[in-house]
Amino acid sequence: MTGLQDIADRGLVLLGCGKMGSAMLAGWLDRGVPPEAVHVIEPAPSDWLRGSGVGIGGDLPERPAVLLVAVKPQMMEEALPGAAGFGGGGTLVISVAAGTPLARFEAAFGPGTPVVRAMPNTPAAVGRGITAIVGNAAAGAGHLDLAEALLKAVGQVVRLEGEGQMDAVTAVSGSGPAYVFHLIETLAAAGEAEGLSPELAMALARATVGGAGQLAEDAAEDPGQLRRNVTSPNGTTQAALEVLMDAESGFPALLRRAVHAAAERSRELGRG
Known part of the structure; x- marks a missing residue:
């Protein structure tokens, strides 16, 4: 998986591990991401998550390769301030939260933070999802490649021409x-x-x-x-x-x- 070594060396933080987060995490582990490289922030971890071998809570890496935000949109205001320290450019922020624009994450994490917005759908739970991605101005080709590699763990990935297409994607494949x-x-x-x-x-x-x-x-x-x-x-x-x-x-x-x-x-x- 592209970027696997960087994740193994620097870690990946998963913020939220409900159904979508769990589906992605299972796919990453199946594809060879070391469990010890993954750190999960989840207030109500499932029995499966507890037995997966990943870190739950506790000390987090200072500059992980990726912060993946998988909390529900209505929980964003509570969740993002605690993760704002990952901003500044050293960490790629990927969001799978519906209806939350790139600008919201840029405001939370500061200028220069590479952000990729993604819209997966529920067939991801059986590895048959399709996810659309789009990056902000700070997200380069390498960031998009890494986001695509991670999201391919749960199905197909397509890249959008611009964030303006995301509402239509949400209406077609998300819903x-x-x-x-x-x-x-x-x-x-x-x-x-x-x-x-x-x-x-x-x-x-x-x-x-x-x-x-x-x-x-x-x-x-x-x-x-x-x-x-x-x-x-x-x-x-x-x-x-x-x-x-x-x-x-x-x-x-x-x-x-x-x-x-x-x-x-x-x-x-x-x-x-």
């Missing part, structure tokens, strides 16, 4: 898993309405969405072609798609409204 989970819920409920048992309807919905997602990611064809491949003229799929693809009430209009609402809320959170 997107919830849209898919709701699709599973509603698809199963529709199956029940057609006479299936709840257990069978849910099993069919889960496997269908999971399998179709894997096919969409692995196939050479784009999703539009995959859709056409399974749609026979005047068949059952076409009958359903005529409802789902309706310009006024179908998926296109509904998802545009949903994603826009999420993006707008992300902008509001960023303004504080």
Whole structure:
């Protein structure tokens, strides 16, 4: 992993170790980051964290290679002042906190501090996440490479052209898993309405969405072609798609409204 030796020598501080922090930490340890190089600040450590071999609380390295901020946005005001001493340029600050702009971290850690803002999503818990990253002016190519290497421990990583894209990313991939989970819920409920048992309807919905997602990611064809491949003229799929693809009430209009609402809320959170 790029930057592994620097982390092994200087350490990594993880501020917050809930579900996302734990997923990342498990990925780092699997990829060879020495447990003794990781120092976690977490007021309520899980049993898994206690048994992971990493340092919890106690003395922290003075100038770690990375400080990764994984606390919830509403806890930021309480958490950041205690970590402000890591600012000044010697430590790369990476944030996975939703709705918290780069400027907030620059104000907390001071000028010259390299900061990378990242937006992962919950499939990171099974190593299938996707994370978008963007750096501030002080974050050079090496800092972005290190952030990407760390975040690849839980899935794919993409780089943004600018921080202005982060609200749209939040609305598509950050919040997107919830849209898919709701699709599973509603698809199963529709199956029940057609006479299936709840257990069978849910099993069919889960496997269908999971399998179709894997096919969409692995196939050479784009999703539009995959859709056409399974749609026979005047068949059952076409009958359903005529409802789902309706310009006024179908998926296109509904998802545009949903994603826009999420993006707008992300902008509001960023303004504080």
